[in-house]
Amino acid sequence: MKRQMHLIPVMQTGPLVGSWRHPEAEISFLDGGWWGSIARTLEAAKFDAIFFADALTFYNDEMTRKGGDIYLLDPVPLAASVAQATTRLGIGITISSSFLEPYGVARALGTLDVLSKGRMAWNVVTSVSDQEAQRFGKPKLLPKDERYDRADEMVESCMQLWDSFAADAYLADRKRGEFIDPDKLKHIEYIGKYFKTQGPLTVPPSAQGRPMIMQAGSSERGRQFAARWAEILFTYQRTEASMKAFRADMDQRMAHLGRAPEDCAILPSIQVIIGETERIAEEKRQYLYSLVDDDVALARTSMATGVDLTKVSPHQKLTDLDVGTGSTGALDVMVNAMAGDNLTVVEAARRYSVNALCPELIGRPEQVADQMQQMFEQWGADGFILSPHVMPSSIEEFARAVVPLLQERGIFREDYEGTTLRDHLKQGSR
Numbered sequence: 001m002k003r004q005m006h007l008i009p010v011m012q013t014g015p016l017v018g019s020w021r022h023p024e025a026e027i028s029f030l031d032g033g034w035w036g037s038i039a040r041t042l043e044a045a046k047f048d049a050i051f052f053a054d055a056l057t058f059y060n061d062e063m064t065r066k067g068g069d070i071y072l073l074d075p076v077p078l079a080a081s082v083a084q085a086t087t088r089l090g091i092g093i094t095i096s097s098s099f100l101e102p103y104g105v106a107r108a109l110g111t112l113d114v115l116s117k118g119r120m121a122w123n124v125v126t127s128v129s130d131q132e133a134q135r136f137g138k139p140k141l142l143p144k145d146e147r148y149d150r151a152d153e154m155v156e157s158c159m160q161l162w163d164s165f166a167a168d169a170y171l172a173d174r175k176r177g178e179f180i181d182p183d184k185l186k187h188i189e190y191i192g193k194y195f196k197t198q199g200p201l202t203v204p205p206s207a208q209g210r211p212m213i214m215q216a217g218s219s220e221r222g223r224q225f226a227a228r229w230a231e232i233l234f235t236y237q238r239t240e241a242s243m244k245a246f247r248a249d250m251d252q253r254m255a256h257l258g259r260a261p262e263d264c265a266i267l268p269s270i271q272v273i274i275g276e277t278e279r280i281a282e283e284k285r286q287y288l289y290s291l292v293d294d295d296v297a298l299a300r301t302s303m304a305t306g307v308d309l310t311k312v313s314p315h316q317k318l319t320d321l322d323v324g325t326g327s328t329g330a331l332d333v334m335v336n337a338m339a340g341d342n343l344t345v346v347e348a349a350r351r352y353s354v355n356a357l358c359p360e361l362i363g364r365p366e367q368v369a370d371q372m373q374q375m376f377e378q379w380g381a382d383g384f385i386l387s388p389h390v391m392p393s394s395i396e397e398f399a400r401a402v403v404p405l406l407q408e409r410g411i412f413r414e415d416y417e418g419t420t421l422r423d424h425l426k427q428g429s430r
């Protein structure tokens, strides 16, 4: 069998910049049945998983009013509802390591993993705003490196808790009157700098043992964290050279920790816009961008880059931007990435806020499949994180028009071989 790609779309439980105002968009973020039907579409197309990104607060009034970048629902109960609507599709949810206690996180995720019969993944994020910290009674976030130290302890202690309940400890033997064999439970004591907890956990292991770990570290410390724990790794890479460099760096970091490259699938983000012709697809793209509010785009991009772009002339060329000492790595990335496109500040901000500058694959379904195949075979990607735009039609279109082409080419599964998310990630891997 040929090597197979993995496909996971990233969802959010609310609008992302302008696409929710598209006439085709459904605005049903609060409807569990709607999420169930999207999940079933993905399952019918044999996607590896659905993935819910998350942030714990709104950004500001302007973004809230205009539907800039909104997360309405808590992913934990949402995952339970999606699990109920599906039988094979993996379910990735985001939980920050910066605010909760490990015992609660391990118990909630362990329960979801049991109820979904081994289909859960945990996207471990360390959070980015002090406002999120304040909701949990803390004045501000820890510095970034310390947030990752805390995340290390969070995942380490959750692993020990998940490990503390042996699969054969659960007996439920009516005749002998024995329910659990306590000798097979591990009494653990975790004492770290940030957390103290004890096991055993009350939740038995799932069909895949424990939830998988997903992560998207890109800083030095973030990559180190990912190398230690991630089994599914997301990344933004715009070129073959940068993807190869990222892959080589991660493979090396993992090797130092005794992990093999195939222990972690590396999935770059892409945005796909399909049309009957290339021209129609390009027009759809232009239309989508026309829906993005300039103030939202500038605010969203300012937050991501740490430079206040609302203070500069939005129509000046990006390359003429002089941000002086305020410049950050993220802004340099944006300026460099878009230098060749001759964009104004606001045009660049629109792109950044729609898809964080991930590669845009635009054209007929065959053209999109060609580009995906090339990135999969030559860039060293193990598959893709798809950023949908109009919901749910962009997902449905992709499932109908592109997935069959990838299947014909033998680079995407025609059916699931196993039942758990871990099974799906192993299928046809490197």
Ligand SMILES: Cc1cc2nc3c(=O)[nH]c(=O)nc-3n(C[C@H](O)[C@H](O)[C@H](O)COP(=O)(O)O)c2cc1C
Binding pocket: 010, 052, 053, 054, 055, 094, 124, 125, 126, 127, 128, 215, 216, 217, 218, 219, 220, 221, 222, 223, 234, 235, 236, 269, 385
């Ligand atoms: C596809 C993708 C999805 C992400 N989802 C979230 C998310 O839901 N919530 C969040 O706080 N951060 C999210 N992030 C940001 C990462 O967790 C991480 O902070 C970012 O990639 C920067 O890496 P660093 O923390 O090492 O600097 C996501 C990143 C990517 C590439």
